[in-house]
Amino acid sequence: MEYTISTIAPIVLLPFFAFVINAFIVKRFTSLAVFISCASIIGSFFYAARVFFDFLNVFSADYYIHKTFTWFDLSYGSFPFKLDMGIYIDNMTATMLFMVTGVASLIHIFSTYYMHDDKRYGRFFVYLSLFTSAMLALVLSENLISVFIFWELMGFCSYSLIGFYYEKEGAGNASIKAFMTTRVGDVFFLLGILAIWSVVGSVSFVDIYQAIGMGKFNGLYALGIPLATFAGFSIFMGTIGKSAQFPLQVWLPDAMWGPTPCSALIHAATMVAAGVYLSLRCYPLMEAGHLTMFIAYIGGITAFGAATIALVQTDIKAVLAYSTISQLGYMVLGVGVGSYNAAFMHLITHAVFKACLFLSAGSVIHSLHDHHTHAHVQEMPRMGGLRTKMPYTFLAMLLCTFAIAGIPFFSGFVSKDRILGDALLMALDNKAYWGPAVLGFGGALLTAFYMFRMMFLTFFGEPRDKELYDHTKKEGLSWNRNVPLLILSVFTLGVFFSGSLTGQGFIKVSSEKYEWFKTLIVNPTKTDFSGRQAQPLSFTANPSGETFSKSKYDSTYGLSEEKAHHIHHVHHIGALVSIIIAFSGVFISAMMYFWRSWNPGFWVSLFSRWYRALQNKYYFDDFYIKGLIQKGLLPLNRLLAFIDMGLYDRYAIDGWEKVNRALFTISKWFDNIIVDTVAVDGTGASVRFFNVILRTIQSGKIQFYFIMIILVLTGYIWTLKI
Amino acid sequence: MSPSLNEYLNQFEGHQKVIATVTEVLGFDATGLMTFIVFFTGAFVVVNVMALVGGLGTYAERKISADIQLRQGPNRVGPYGLLQFLADGVKMIMKEDIFPAQADKTLFNLAPLLALIGVFATLAVVPFSSGLTLANLNVGVFYLIGVSSLVGVAVFLGGYSANSKWSMLGGMRGASQIISYEVPVTISILTIVLISGGMSFGSFVGGQGGFPHEWYIFHNPFTFIGFFVFFVGMLAETNRAPFDLPEAESELVSGYHTEYTGMRFGLFALAEYIEVFVLCGVAAAAFLGGYRVPFNLGDGVVFVEKLGLPPIIGKNIGQVLQLGAFLTKTLFLYYVVIWVRWTFPRIRVDQVMTICWKYLTPLALFNLVGVTIWVFAFDGHSIWDVLGHMLSSGSGGGHH
């Protein structure tokens, strides 16, 4: 198997070229532009699939492709200043590529349905293509600088798509809010990159792993903090911003102003997951910086807090937005409790089912059209009973809800349960981890509750807005509306990810692909990176065509028998607990909204203070605007302005002016007297003097010249001695 | 091949005897004197005959135009009105000689004379027959072009000096037309120079034969076109219809000779008719074989050998035949010129320049290039030689 750059580059370049072409033709040839976008991402999907299945079936677990070229090299002597750009593909990259291209393809196809009647139909696809290429390039990046570049490019696309309906004031504000909030994290991210550069002298992932393995960070401090901690924290701040973790989660709910397919792609499946991806990539750094408990707490708080807010939301997209924050919290929790493999698995499974959920919500919203306001309806209180009107959407959404709620045999159960199991394991080891663990389990209960609440409110019961219901057309099977949903919903089954139905190794479906995920994704600290040298871009990997042995699943994780047994034991307990929690959540939800035995209003009146807090999203927005910005940032700005204008301008600049004035007086005298009068005017006077003499000769009268010529020639000839 | 009149006469013993006698009588070598006398006599005869021809030209023009317009034409003076031109000449001489008051008298007098001088000077090189050529110059045709452009100056001066706006416009038109059309005429003559390898009329005529297929007009396709370029240019140079813009009576009264009366006007008219004759002769000599007679009858050898005539008589019979051939061709062209005048309408003044610079000059240049290539490719052979060679060699392989 040979991998040259030309087999990998199309993954990124196809969407990028689609963007470039579409940017020019979109106004005139909208349909062609849409076709180019869709075709390019599907082509990209096939290239990515080839890479993924090669890594899955052919290559050994520690196989990688690492190709670089020198972007610039300004090194001088012993001061290295050299930056390589290139691609780095290992198992995780391959899996990400496959997931991103697959989900993006389906979302592109769905968008042709959802955005078809929009007046900026074509432009939407231009943004989508640019975003997709940026995301794929980020995944393929081999160093942090390149990651940062595409990270910001994605931020721009997110900004553009949130503000897609820029006629609405809310959309514009939301886009600015999203951009500025993530900017906080990005600044830290850049600081982290610089910190790493200062120590390692390179920002390549492989070099970073190597440096950590060699202990280069040991004994280095910045501002009294260990440098590894500082760098890890800074990079994790990037994750917090991008993945909407506490306390920077405020932008993601507002991002729902954008079109629903872009919410599905950017704010559910890929971009927000990129933050978690970055944390996973830098996991050795987090470990070296002893940040895992901090990360676990952040994840736990986010998972639980976002879930509580989701309880009271009535907008269907808002519920999904908070559930996204919550699920991202689970991933971060997984990173924090050392569940590297499961966190990444949850990233993938979440991308699939949350994309499907958003698309289904989009399908619902698109079909509910209010004829009075000429707007699409997103409010769940006006829905109900849509089960019969749109059966395919209902089926897809139901499967995904099962997955996110943690019902057994579904992917969400497999991945979330492993995270929770690992959290429980850590809690048993270290009591400080009880907090994240309990928050995680609590969040799982709430997740099951609010997701089924959404299902019941939307699809079950009597239609609460009869007119709206009657105007809704019955849904038929359509290639760009239901089929993408159904395809995605099929992949919510856990068997595709774990190889077993439960994910706990009880029932083996396929011996070959048994637990491929665990084999594939390994913590980079377990691998020796000293030999992983980069190759030039033109290098062809493994030209001799040798075969690779696949590593087998090791159920003991390479640990001792007793320890492994303990781990399995704890995981079984965790699984049991989460099953009970999930079903109880479903049960409570059903009692409240399906059978209507319990009145939700009673609980609201009982916890009215909490209800108000939840409705106001824990006052985070108010706190940021009134507290941080108005009381903190603006006075700081005023102070800085005073320093600049009152101190620097007045004393430094104006004082320098006084010195200049004195110097000016001296130089003016010199200039006037010496230079102007003597040198310049003197030269001019002498020139004028000679001018007067010479001017008479050049009269412009040809005959005078002619006579002069004759006289001169004659004089010359008479002086000759001939 | 084509000696001048003196060289021709020197062949005969009688002439030599005369020179010897005169030398004896005068006491010094009389060869130069006799040469001068012979030349002068020849020139005198030729000029007077040509003046007669010019006069008859007016008669021919009137008679032919009458024929074309179904009229009788002059028929009172002399048999068939043949002496009409004499009557006209007498009338002109008798008329009052008018000078316009504002005229530039010197130039006003000079202009008709210049025209006549230019035309008569060209007669020196016209090849009437192999013996009757006043001067067989090496640069004959070049000389002819140079001298005949004096007519342009004369037309211009005539138009200018009369100080009348009609004359002025006519003179301007005439001069510009004459110097413009000199370009295509000269270039089409150059093609003949290329083929014959010389500039003298002797070499022109000597390169051709008596039969039409030996003439330069049928030498190759380019000369065939070149002849018509020359003929059209010739019409314009002599201010003949349809190029008679300088004397367009509907616009300019009578053009550059509006203010001329009497014999001055007569001189202009005479110069015009003689110039037409001379240029027709040039066309005949350059393109139509000149004085060549079929079967080489012109050199008189046949009469001496077959009929047993004395050489002097045979030669002179040949000369007469040659003169007849030349006059036949020239007068045919002369007839065509008159025919054209009474057939074609006059063209517009802008069209005159358009025809010259946009059509005739490029065509003439094309012909020049074509003839150059032809002469280079086929070694100077005519198209009939080339065709014959191809047919006889059978393979169609062409020359060499």
Added chain:
Amino acid sequence: MISLSSYLFISFTLFIAGIAVMIARKNIIAMMLGIELILNSAALNFAAYSRFVNNNLEGHLMSLFIIVIAAAEAAVGLAIVIRFFQIKETIHIDDAAQLQS
């Protein structure tokens, strides 16, 4: 009797006449007539030397080139004169003393 000096004398006369015209006249066209005279005197000198001294045709060629150059000079010079007249409505040489129109 007719020798080189005869031709040289004629050429000399022409040259002197040309110079005189060039200096005496204030009319540009008249000055150009003088230029023609000067050029012709030079050409005649060349031809005469070619006949009487060198006895080859190089002198003829030089004369020929002089005639060619004279023709080109006359064409361009008269074009300039006509243009000048269009602008200034005069062909007095002293009116051409300024660079600006």
Added chain:
Amino acid sequence: MFENTLFFLSATLTIVGAAGVVFSKNLMHACVLLLGSLFGIAGLYATIGADFLAASQLVIYAGGVVILMLFAVMLTGGSADSSNKFGIEKIPGMGSTKTYVIAGFSVLVISFTILKLMANFMKSYKAGELPAFSSTVEEIGTLLVTDHVLAFEISSILLLGALVGAAVIARPRKG
């Protein structure tokens, strides 16, 4: 005898023409006199066996340059202060006494200079045996395309440039 006659005729024509160019007060007359002078030079060429030169002189000067001069006189004759529209009487700038005096002085100076140069040359010049006349056309043609081909081509380019340049310069422009 015959040649001598031609020489004297031509020389007279030349010198009289040149003198007329100098002293004529009428530019038109000066042009016609120049034509006569140039014809005389053509005749002089003929007396030294330069038949091609003579013919060239006739073609170029009589047919081209002089008519061009006449045209130029015509096109520039009507100056604003002229009473006669066609410029016969009031052709400006034909010289004054002052300019003739200056010209005479210059001519004297240059005459002496030339005579000084000529005297040296004529002292050393020995008249040789003159060859008979022969046709120069073919030899000139051969020389033009062999030894002097560069000058020939350059002069053809010069003529083309002069043609285009004259047309461009003299073209009337709007404004």
